[in-house]
Amino acid sequence: MNKNILIGAGAAVLIGVFLYFFLTNKRTKVFNWNESYNIESQQPYGTFIMHELMKRSYDGNYTQINTPIANLLSTEYSNSVYMLIGENAYYTDQDLDTLLAFTYSGNETFIATNYFPYRLINSLIDEECGIIDFINSEKADMRLIENESEFSYKHIYNQEATQYSWMYLDSLECAENLSVLGYIDNNKINFVDIEYGDGHLYFYTTPLTFTNYYLTREELLAYTEEMMQVTHGENLYWDEYSKKSFTPDKSQNNPMKYILSQPPLRWAWYLLIFAVIIYFVFYAKRRQRIIPVLEKNRNTSxxxxxxxxxxxxxxxxxxxxxxxxxxxxxxxxxxxxxxxxxxxxxxxxxxxxxxxxxxxxxxxxxxxxxxxxxxxxxxxxxxxxxxxxxxxxxxxxxx
Known part of the structure; x- marks a missing residue:
């Protein structure tokens, strides 16, 4: 059989398979609406915008932490801010001792997580103080103690308003070294300042407000800017490591498992394998590989x-x-x-x-x-x- 006919037949089969799966499979959603708090994610609930804003604000005085904080933070640091924004904070005993010493020596710690870091906070206030609770609602109104203006947040998932557990703090009356900085839904506390030694620890229960979806709205960006004014340090230490769980699943992700779990990626993978097979069938006997002519890179700016x-x-x-x-x-x-x-x-x-x-x-x-x-x-x-x-x-x- 003529070689050109075989190549044409193979190409026709490949195109036919592609068109079949393209036309018969449902289009998947464009956005991933899961809360990742990933600084590299530009999805709605990533923190790419917040990270870039903070990085530019501190300019050359910015450090990203990608190892246990016990290896980096020191009591010798001064006029510095440690910041973590995520679903939860995971600290070892050594990390906790390091963070407490860092704060006590006159620095500032800013933690925004959905879950109350009991092991850390109970080192600063009575164990019976501070209970985290939640409101189930589509939206919540935020305000700071220094500003009576309210900022309305609505939880969106797949382009629709949905119920969400908005966290807040309760039973804080017994803490003498604690100041309230912000509220959610009028009288429920979601932002506090705990004095410790010469430093301050700020805890905020609604990290969702720092995600890309809300920071693209100028009226809500003002709320975040006002909140960041509580910190005064000139050096920023942004922690990406401590918001990852200690469980091995986080460090042993299988890329192939994710590819096969997504229909478009799965069919793309199958088509790639099929194309490679076609390639080897028709080009395996080629004695000399084709030397491509590369165009020079052009600066089109x-x-x-x-x-x-x-x-x-x-x-x-x-x-x-x-x-x-x-x-x-x-x-x-x-x-x-x-x-x-x-x-x-x-x-x-x-x-x-x-x-x-x-x-x-x-x-x-x-x-x-x-x-x-x-x-x-x-x-x-x-x-x-x-x-x-x-x-x-x-x-x-x-x-």
């Missing part, structure tokens, strides 16, 4: 910038570009200095000036220039260039 610039140039809508520059300027202030201006009022200008170390006069000049341009229906390229230069000057001067 400049081409992209030139294309976008050309499109804006063709449109000649300077007013639109000025509005876009202004939006980016406000976004820069929000994310770098945690200031959320609706309008650049004098008091907002003063706050931005203090944090950025840029003169108030420079900021006032930017605001007045934008107000002048915003009043116009059309603006000239000279006006746009002047406005752009003022903004760029601010970026270069800001700290």
């Amino acid at each position: 400049i081409e992209f910038a030139e294309t976008m610039g050309y499109l804006y140039y063709e449109e000649q809508n300077h007013k639109k570009i000025a509005d876009h520059i202004w939006s980016l300027f406000l976004s820069y202030i929000r994310h770098r200095y945690y200031i959320h201006p609706q309008k650049m009022e004098p008091e907002i200008i003063k706050k931005v000036s203090l944090k950025s170390q840029v003169a108030e006069s420079d900021l006032e000049a930017i605001v007045k220039e934008y107000e002048r341009l915003d009043f116009k229906v059309e603006i000239s390229s000279e006006d746009l260039m002047s406005f752009h230069n003022k903004i760029e000057s601010f970026y270069k001067k800001s700290k």
Whole structure:
């Protein structure tokens, strides 16, 4: 039989098998709605956004812990914050001693888990104090003691509101060294500060609020930003190790088991095996392998910038570009200095000036220039260039 006919027949069979499984199998959901609290996960209940925000906030003073904390934390550290966000916290006795000594020496510990770390907390307050309980509800309202504003959280699973166990603390009256920092559903405590030696331990019962799904909503991001203001350390130690269970299943995951448990991945695996078999049937006798011609890597960043610039140039809508520059300027202030201006009022200008170390006069000049341009229906390229230069000057001067 002609070799080309065999190759064509094999390709036709492969395509037919693929189309059969593609058309007869149900599409699976795009998102994984399980609570992973994984810093690399961009799924709804991963902590990719929270991790990136904290990492950028602390800049070069950030350390990720991937080994037992007893190997890393020390009482010699000062002005530091230890942070763990996850379903639960798993500590050995040596880890607990290290964490307590770290806190006692004047540092801060921030733990956000669904389950109360009794072994740790009972070292700080009476064992009869602190009982964790829960509310079964689709949504819960959060607020901090320093701010009467309430932030409403609704639990979503598969794009639908579902019942969720919102944890809170009870029976804390007997703890003298404990302060309440936040509530859930008006009067149920979910955020506390326990003084220990020269340091503080903060415990929060609702880590779900730190996940990607909620941090993409600006109104809820404000709640997280206010909560993070309780910590004052300049160095951050982010613990990824202690939120993993000691059970061997966690460290001995079988990738093939997961692939075969997901219909799309399972059929992709079968098709891959089938394709490999086809390959060896028709190409096993090849004496010399094909040497591919590799194209040189190209940097398309400049081409992209030139294309976008050309499109804006063709449109000649300077007013639109000025509005876009202004939006980016406000976004820069929000994310770098945690200031959320609706309008650049004098008091907002003063706050931005203090944090950025840029003169108030420079900021006032930017605001007045934008107000002048915003009043116009059309603006000239000279006006746009002047406005752009003022903004760029601010970026270069800001700290």
